[in-house]
Amino acid sequence: MATTDAVAIFAEGTFEDQINEFAEYISQSRPEPERAPYVESIQEKLVVEEGQTPLVRMSRGGEIFLTVLDDVKGLARALSETKKRVSDLLPTIAASPAEPAIKYRILTNLFNALPRTSALRLPVYTTLVELASANDELHVLHVSRADVEKWLGEWAVPADTKAAFLQTLADVFDKASQPETAHYYRLTHVRALGGAAPAAQPAALAAISAALSDPAVLDFDALFKLDAVVAASAHPLFALLRVFLTGGLDDLRAWQGANAGVAETHGLDAAQLERKIRLLALADLGFQNIGQDLPYAQVAAALQVDPAHVERWVIDAIRAGLLTGKLAQPSQTLRVTRATARTFGKSEWALLARRLAGWRAGLAGVLEVVAAARRRNDAVAAVVAPAEKQAEGGEVAVEAAA
Numbered sequence: 274m275a276t277t278d279a280v281a282i283f284a285e286g287t288f289e290d291q292i293n294e295f296a297e298y299i300s301q302s303r304p305e306p307e308r309a310p311y312v313e314s315i316q317e318k319l320v321v322e323e324g325q326t327p328l329v330r331m332s333r334g335g336e337i338f339l340t341v342l343d344d345v346k347g348l349a350r351a352l353s354e355t356k357k358r359v360s361d362l363l364p365t366i367a368a369s370p371a372e373p374a375i376k377y378r379i380l381t382n383l384f385n386a387l388p389r390t391s392a393l394r395l396p397v398y399t400t401l402v403e404l405a406s407a408n409d410e411l412h413v414l415h416v417s418r419a420d421v422e423k424w425l426g427e428w429a430v431p432a433d434t435k436a437a438f439l440q441t442l443a444d445v446f447d448k449a450s451q452p453e454t455a456h457y458y459r460l461t462h463v464r465a466l467g468g469a470a471p472a473a474q475p476a477a478l479a480a481i482s483a484a485l486s487d488p489a490v491l492d493f494d495a496l497f498k499l500d501a502v503v504a505a506s507a508h509p510l511f512a513l514l515r516v517f518l519t520g521g522l523d524d525l526r527a528w529q530g531a532n533a534g535v536a537e538t539h540g541l542d543a544a545q546l547e548r549k550i551r552l553l554a555l556a557d558l559g560f561q562n563i564g565q566d567l568p569y570a571q572v573a574a575a576l577q578v579d580p581a582h583v584e585r586w587v588i589d590a591i592r593a594g595l596l597t598g599k600l601a602q603p604s605q606t607l608r609v610t611r612a613t614a615r616t617f618g619k620s621e622w623a624l625l626a627r628r629l630a631g632w633r634a635g636l637a638g639v640l641e642v643v644a645a646a647r648r649r650n651d652a653v654a655a656v657v658a659p660a661e662k663q664a665e666g667g668e669v670a671v672e673a674a675a
Contacts, residue, residue: 356392359383363396366379373405377414381401394424395434398438403445436470436476452487452489473504478505480496493514509528518616519615521550521557525547555586556614559607559609569583597609
C-alpha cells in the first residue's frame with residue numbers, strides 16, 4: 274500500500290464523524306491487516322439501537338470516547354517506545370561486525386521507512402554518515418547539499434539539533450579532505466545558530482580560524498556577514514578576518530604585533546596567513562587593473578616580494594582562481610584579463626561603473642567608425658552607379674550601329 278506524508282486535521286462535525294476520523298487516524302499506526310477491523314469495531318459501537326433513551330446514548334458515547342482516548346494514549350506511548358528502540362538500535366548496528374555495506378543498507382532502509390518529518394530520521398542519518406566517515410567511504414552516500422537543505426526543512430527537531438548535525442557534516446567532510454564542502458557546512462552551521470545562541474560565538478570563532486587556516490578558502494565575504502560572526506566583533510579574530518577582507522600585508526603585520534600569541538592559540542600559521550594575504554592583495558591589484566599591463570615591479574611592491582618571484586605568485590593566483598592573465602617576460606609585465614574582488618562594496622561598484630562607462634564610450638566610438646565607413650561606401654556607390662549605367666548605355670548604342 275502506498276504511503277504519503279500527511280498532517281491529520283480533524284474538522285468540526287458530529288460526534289460520530291469525529292470518532293470515525295480519530296479511528297481512521299489511529300488505525301494508520303497498526304499493521305495493515307488490523308486497520309480495517311479496528312475501524313469497523315469503532316463504527317459498530319457507534320450504531321444506535323432503536324428505543325435507546327438520550328441518557329443511554331450519552332453514556333454509550335462516553336464509553337466510545339474513552340476507548341478511542343485510550344488508543345490515542347497508546348499511540349503516543351508506542352511512538353515514545355519506537356524512539357527509544359531506534360536510539361538503542363543505532364549504536365548496535367554501528368558496532369556490529371557485519372560488513373559496512375550491509376550496515377549502510379540497513380540504516381538506509383530504516384531512514385527511508387520513516388516518515389519525512391520524523392525526528393528519528395536525523396539520528397539515523399547521522400549514524401550513517403559517521404559510520405561511512407569512520408570507514409573512509411563518505412563518497413558512497415552521495416551526500417547532496419540540496420537533500421540536506423530539504424531534510425532540515427522537513428525534520429521536526431529543534432534548531433540546535435539541526436545545527437549540531439551540520440557541524441557533524443562539516444567535520445566528516447574535513448576528514449574526507451573535501452575542504453570546500455566542509456567550509457560550506459561550517460558556514461551553514463554558524464548561520465543556523467544565529468547570533469544569540471550560547472554556542473554561536475564559539476562556533477563563529479572556530480569557523481573564522483578554520484577558514485583562515487584552510488589554504489583552499491580565499492573568499493571571506495560570506496563568513497564576515499554572518500550574524501554570529503558580527504556578534505563576535507570584539508574578539509581579535511574578527512579584526513583579523515577584517516584584514517583578510519579589506520587589508521594588506523602591512524595590516525596583517527600590525528595585527529600580529531598587537532595580538533601576540535592569538536594566532537598560535539587558534540592554530541593559525543603565520544607563514545600561511547602571509548601567503549593568503551599576498552594572493553588576495555594580488556587579486557585586488559588585478560581587479561583594479563583589468564585590461565591593463567602591470568609591470569613586475571608594481572606587482573612586487575604590492576606583494577612586498579622580490580621581482581624575480583612575481584611570476585610564481587601570479588601562477589599561484591591563477592591556480593587559485595583569483596585572476597587570469599598573460600605574463601610577458603620580455604617586457605616584464607602582466608596583462609590582466611579577469612580578477613576577483615575580495616568584497617563588493619561602494620568602491621568596487623564605483624570602479625565597475627567607470628569601466629562600464631569606458632566600455633560604452635569605446636563601443637560608441639566603434640559604432641561611429643562603422644557608421645562613417647557606411648556613409649563613405651554609400652557616397653562612392655552614388656557616384657559610381659550612374660557612371661556604370663551610362664557606360665552600359667554607350668555599349669548598347671555601339672552594338673546597334675554595328
